[in-house]
Amino acid sequence: MDKKTMLIDKLIDVYQGEKDQIRVFASPGRVNLIGEHTDYNGGYVLPAALDMNSYVAVRPRNDRIIRMMATDLGYIVEVSLDDLEPAKKLKWGNYQAGVAHELMQHGYKLTGCDMICHDEVPLGSGLSSSAAIEVVTALALLGAADTKFGTCTDIDMVEIALIGQKSENNFVGVSCGIMDQFSSAMGKKDKVIFLDCKDLSYELIPLKMAGHKLVITNTNKKRSLGAVKYNERRSQCDLALAILKKDLPNINFLGEVSLEDFEKYGKNITDPILYKRARHVITEDYRVLLSVEALRKDDLTGFGELMNQSHDSLRDDYEVTGDELDALYEIALTIPGVLGSRMTGAGFGGCTVSLVKEDKIEDFTKVIKEQYKARIGYDCTVYTATIGDGGREL
Numbered sequence: 420m421d422k423k424t425m426l427i428d429k430l431i432d433v434y435q436g437e438k439d440q441i442r443v444f445a446s447p448g449r450v451n452l453i454g455e456h457t458d459y460n461g462g463y464v465l466p467a468a469l470d471m472n473s474y475v476a477v478r479p480r481n482d483r484i485i486r487m488m489a490t491d492l493g494y495i496v497e498v499s500l501d502d503l504e505p506a507k508k509l510k511w512g513n514y515q516a517g518v519a520h521e522l523m524q525h526g527y528k529l530t531g532c533d534m535i536c537h538d539e540v541p542l543g544s545g546l547s548s549s550a551a552i553e554v555v556t557a558l559a560l561l562g563a564a565d566t567k568f569g570t571c572t573d574i575d576m577v578e579i580a581l582i583g584q585k586s587e588n589n590f591v592g593v594s595c596g597i598m599d600q601f602s603s604a605m606g607k608k609d610k611v612i613f614l615d616c617k618d619l620s621y622e623l624i625p626l627k628m629a630g631h632k633l634v635i636t637n638t639n640k641k642r643s644l645g646a647v648k649y650n651e652r653r654s655q656c657d658l659a660l661a662i663l664k665k666d667l668p669n670i671n672f673l674g675e676v677s678l679e680d681f682e683k684y685g686k687n688i689t690d691p692i693l694y695k696r697a698r699h700v701i702t703e704d705y706r707v708l709l710s711v712e713a714l715r716k717d718d719l720t721g722f723g724e725l726m727n728q729s730h731d732s733l734r735d736d737y738e739v740t741g742d743e744l745d746a747l748y749e750i751a752l753t754i755p756g757v758l759g760s761r762m763t764g765a766g767f768g769g770c771t772v773s774l775v776k777e778d779k780i781e782d783f784t785k786v787i788k789e790q791y792k793a794r795i796g797y798d799c800t801v802y803t804a805t806i807g808d809g810g811r812e813l
């Protein structure tokens with residue numbers, strides 16, 4: 420049975436009533452190819468939407484109540500559009516409530532609704548399950564409220580991404596950047612998104628893999644983005660920026676500092692930790708530009724090398740990898756047919772992405788699974804990534 424039918428049946432099963440007004444929306448997780456921890460520094464990123472989605476089936480109600488249930492949850496959560504504040508404390512449903520809150524802050528008129536939510540993106544794995552939930556929830560809430568809104572082409576998907584990010588910043592309390600929500604809203608099949616987070620200008624670049632595939636390996640180490648460490652990295656960048664601003668008064672982001680200027684003025688950041696954080700961001704930003712050039716020239720070997728440099732910098736300068744991600748990275752680089760590998764997402768657990776020759780994926784999977792288990796003590800999970808479309812109605 421296809422997802423749409425399954426979710427419509429589930430909605431009727433849980434809430435009873437008629438099928439007529441039910442609509443089903445989907446929005447994906449993402450894999451970031453390169454450009455990590457650059458988004459909130461006004462830098463470049465190179466993510467792509469995955470064909471793993473978060474889904475919502477929705478049916479409007481005549482009151483101001485939102486009822487929601489996840490397919491793997493088994494109980495219904497109820498919130499009122501007129502009093503969303505208490506929903507901040509929900510164990511499940513806080514993301515959805517945050518999106519409703521932020522949509523209304525942006526002037527959207529919402530109505531109550533019944534929702535069934537279904538997630539395919541592994542939660543807390545660094546593949547941006549949260550952004551997928553935020554974007555799909557925004558589409559579903561708008562879809563329930565406005566019967567004229569038929570396809571996702573007549574709404575501003577960049578605004579939807581910003582609303583998703585704001586809801587996570589303000590309602591959930593994670594100071595995430597825009598990369599994940601942008602990828603989930605704006606992704607296109609077989610394209611990577613070359614996004615400048617300073618002004619949200621972007622280009623969709625065809626991903627030509629010439630006999631290679633992106634392989635995602637999940638450490639299966641549970642990590643929460645809410646982790647203080649993410650917000651801590653952000654503040655360290657702000658401190659480094661404030662120091663550089665003394666010599667470069669016109670910059671507003673670390674992403675605006677050239678390698679040459681960093682050579683000249685970087686030494687004024689005397690705290691070694693802050694210096695390393697800034698060095699990661701500034702060199703990583705440059706690696707994104709080099710990666711785009713390499714991909715345009717079909718130079719996968721060059722791109723693979725940049726992936727490795729990115730991981731090294733995230734391990735040594737930004738210090739967000741940890742034993743599990745480093746194990747996956749190190750093992751990957753010993754396997755024939757691997758052109759490059761790196762952690763993807765926030766780090767502290769989560770996934771790596773590796774560029775692997777297609778006919779070597781079987782060997783890759785076998786070796787990485789065996790050696791990771793031997794080294795870390797539990798299993799990793801391997802997926803071959805397919806690049807899919809962004810948020811849409813099914």
Ligand code: GLA
Nearest residue numbers: 455456595596597598764765
């Ligand atoms: C998380 C955040 C993003 C970005 C990455 C690191 O996925 O949600 O905004 O900062 O970490 O690149």
